[in-house]
Amino acid sequence: MEIQEQNLKVKITYDMLNTYQEIPFEVPAGVEGMEISFTYEMKPKEGERTFEKNKLDFGVLDQNGRQVGVSPEKRISTYISESYSDWAFRKVAAAEGTWTVVIGVFFLLKQGVEVNIGIKFYMKETRWLKGNPHTHSLHSDGHRTLEELVRMAEKRGLDFMAITDHYTYTYPDALPSTKKVCLIAGNEFTTNRGHMNFYCPTLPYTANYYVQGREGFQKISEEADKNGAIKSICHPSCHFFPWELGFEDFEWHLLEIWNSPMRADNLESFALWDRMLTAGRKVSAIGGSDYHQNYAGVNLITLPTTHVYSPSNTPSDIVDAMVKGKVVVTAQPDSSFPTITCGGFMCGDTVRLDGGKTVKVNVDKLKKGHTLQVIQNSEVIFSYKADKNIADYSVDIPVDKTGYVRAQIKHMYSPLMKVFHKIAMRFLVPKEAKDPIPEFIYAFTNPIYFE
Numbered sequence: 001m002e003i004q005e006q007n008l009k010v011k012i013t014y015d016m017l018n019t020y021q022e023i024p025f026e027v028p029a030g031v032e033g034m035e036i037s038f039t040y041e042m043k044p045k046e047g048e049r050t051f052e053k054n055k056l057d058f059g060v061l062d063q064n065g066r067q068v069g070v071s072p073e074k075r076i077s078t079y080i081s082e083s084y085s086d087w088a089f090r091k092v093a094a095a096e097g098t099w100t101v102v103i104g105v106f107f108l109l110k111q112g113v114e115v116n117i118g119i120k121f122y123m124k125e126t127r128w129l130k131g132n133p134h135t136h137s138l139h140s141d142g143h144r145t146l147e148e149l150v151r152m153a154e155k156r157g158l159d160f161m162a163i164t165d166h167y168t169y170t171y172p173d174a175l176p177s178t179k180k181v182c183l184i185a186g187n188e189f190t191t192n193r194g195h196m197n198f199y200c201p202t203l204p205y206t207a208n209y210y211v212q213g214r215e216g217f218q219k220i221s222e223e224a225d226k227n228g229a230i231k232s233i234c235h236p237s238c239h240f241f242p243w244e245l246g247f248e249d250f251e252w253h254l255l256e257i258w259n260s261p262m263r264a265d266n267l268e269s270f271a272l273w274d275r276m277l278t279a280g281r282k283v284s285a286i287g288g289s290d291y292h293q294n295y296a297g298v299n300l301i302t303l304p305t306t307h308v309y310s311p312s313n314t315p316s317d318i319v320d321a322m323v324k325g326k327v328v329v330t331a332q333p334d335s336s337f338p339t340i341t342c343g344g345f346m347c348g349d350t351v352r353l354d355g356g357k358t359v360k361v362n363v364d365k366l367k368k369g370h371t372l373q374v375i376q377n378s379e380v381i382f383s384y385k386a387d388k389n390i391a392d393y394s395v396d397i398p399v400d401k402t403g404y405v406r407a408q409i410k411h412m413y414s415p416l417m418k419v420f421h422k423i424a425m426r427f428l429v430p431k432e433a434k435d436p437i438p439e440f441i442y443a444f445t446n447p448i449y450f451e
Contacts, residue, residue: 001125004028008117012040012056012103014110021103023117027063030124031094032312033081036060036101037118038071055107056115060089063097081122082314083160083182091172093314094121124312130305130333131160133184133322134197134234134256134288140165140188143293146176149301153181156302157333160318164188164197164288167209172201172315184315188234189224191217194243197256197288199319200229214245221250230319232286235259237268239429247276253323258287260303261424262331262440264432270441274378277404277447284348284446286322287329295424305333309346324348325446337364338372338407340445342399347446353402359448361407362394370411370442377403404447411442 010023027034038058059070060080069089071078078086082093101117136142137149144152146163153161162184163170169187176183187204189196191211198204204224211217224231232254236243255276257269276283287304294300309326311317321327325348330337342359345351361374366386374382374397382397399405413421418437425433 001032002123004121004123006119006121008101008119010103010115010117011112012054012105012108012115013112014108016105016112017108019105021105023101023103024098025101025117025119027094027096027099028121028123029096031096031121032124032314033079033084033122034094035077035079035120035122037077038101038115039076039118040113040115052109053107054109054113056113057104057106059102059104061100061102062092063095063099065100068092079179082316084177084179086177093316124317126309126311128307128328129159129182129310129313129318130307131158131162131182131318132289132291132301133160133162133186133199133232133286133306134164134188134259135161135291135301136165136188137163137170139163139168139170141292146170149291150176150178150181150183152299152301154178156299158302158305159313160184160308160315162186162197162199164199166190166195169198169200169203171203182313182315182318184318189220191245193217194236194245195234195241196243196252197232197234197254198224198229199232199315200224200227201315202227204229217245218250225251230254230323232256232288234288235265235269235290236272237265239265239431253284255283255285256288257285258304258329258441258444260287260289260291260300261421261428262304263421263425263429264435264438265429266441267438270444274375277406278378282325282350282449284323284325284327285329285444286327295427302333303331305330305335307337327446328443330443336366336370336409336443338362338409338443338445339364340405340407340448342448345448347406347448350449350451353399353450357399357450359397359399359405360394361397361445362392363390363409364392366390366393366409367411367442370409371439372407372409374405374407376401376405381405399450402450404449406445406447408444409442410439412439413437 060068160182164186172185186199205220231252234256291301307328308321310321371385
């Protein structure tokens with residue numbers, strides 16, 4: 001990550017005692033986060049006989065003049081970003097513009113003091129980030145505190161995690177402070193006709209948590225739109241809580257087609273997604289562990305893992321990248337990772353089909369016995385079953401018609417995994433425990449669209 005620096009030297013003179021000095025500085029475009037440090041000589045020089053000392057406080061105002069936070073004399077540095085800030089500073093985007101350091105001069109030696117203000121700008125850098133956009137805590141029916149969820153995510157190497165409790169919205173400033181994991185504020189709107197995650201930097205709706213029928217849902221959906229919420233339809237084909245409110249006449253942005261663990265109703269969601277894509281609808285698909293607790297000692301918080309190609313590890317950029325389809329979903333954070341490109345285009349992009357194109361599908365760590373499939377307009381146009389573990393597999397596929405092309409990896413469970421799956425389904429989906437176990441999805445990309 002590129003780091004840009006500014007260093008400001010400010011002379012505080014005795015006539016400034018009991019005043020506030022405003023020091024402007026420029027924040028460039030494209031900053032993910034910034035670190036501001038303040039250094040000055042607090043005590044008198046050695047040999048001077050006095051009980052006096054320098055005591056300064058430091059505040060920061062954003063580009064609109066709003067207070068971001070204040071650093072008392074003993075806290076001489078702070079980090080500010082949309083996803084994490086130190087101490088009592090607010091989580092705010094390091095937006096381009098003129099910001100201000102405010103120096104409060106409370107005690108000062110007569111000779112004054114020089115203050116050094118060091119600013120490091122950590123510039124945005126588009127990269128793959130891995131996370132979980134669907135989790136629950138003790139704020140609803142989860143079994144973990146928010147702090148426990150954060151520790152679990154850190155341990156599993158996640159870059160981001162959305163808190164999507166049923167009925168309840170946890171404001172961004174109330175989320176635990178962690179520099180390692182970007183926490184996204186959300187809410188799982190929950191009805192007896194389906195569930196929908198709202199990702200929103202503020203309360204998505206003010207109505208009561210329950211609705212009566214489609215009309216009540218429509219009102220909440222429209223209010224959430226006005227508040228800037230991004231809406232993800234959860235587990236649309238779930239045997240217990242399928243989505244029954246339709247897909248038309250309201251705005252939605254994401255479709256959660258892999259809800260942990262992989263099971264037959266997820267395959268139905270994949271089929272629904274392919275039908276939508278084939279009909280010409282551009283739909284961004286994600287996965288979510290829907291984490292509530294561990295089962296039989298198995299930590300499910302990263303099953304599956306949603307990878308997002310994002311300009312920064314901040315809530316707004318991550319959610320925006322998901323909406324744009326810059327998403328690959330894998331079974332675990334470090335399992336087989338497929339990508340699909342067409343020249344300089346990638347998943348989520350639209351390519352003009354002028355004379356034919358070629359897509360390149362690459363898989364990092366394709367496992368023995370797993371099958372890579374390339375799908376065009378609901379049809380499998382390429383299939384390769386690995387006869388050994390392959391560290392880096394790639395294939396070029398010609399494209400000569402409009403529509404979409406995506407990739408996925410499928411596999412059959414081993415005999416031992418089949419036993420575990422049957423046991424898990426007895427608790428989660430009893431009906432499925434009696435059915436034959438099909439070939440399951442192990443990873444998938446979002447499509448490239450061709451017009």
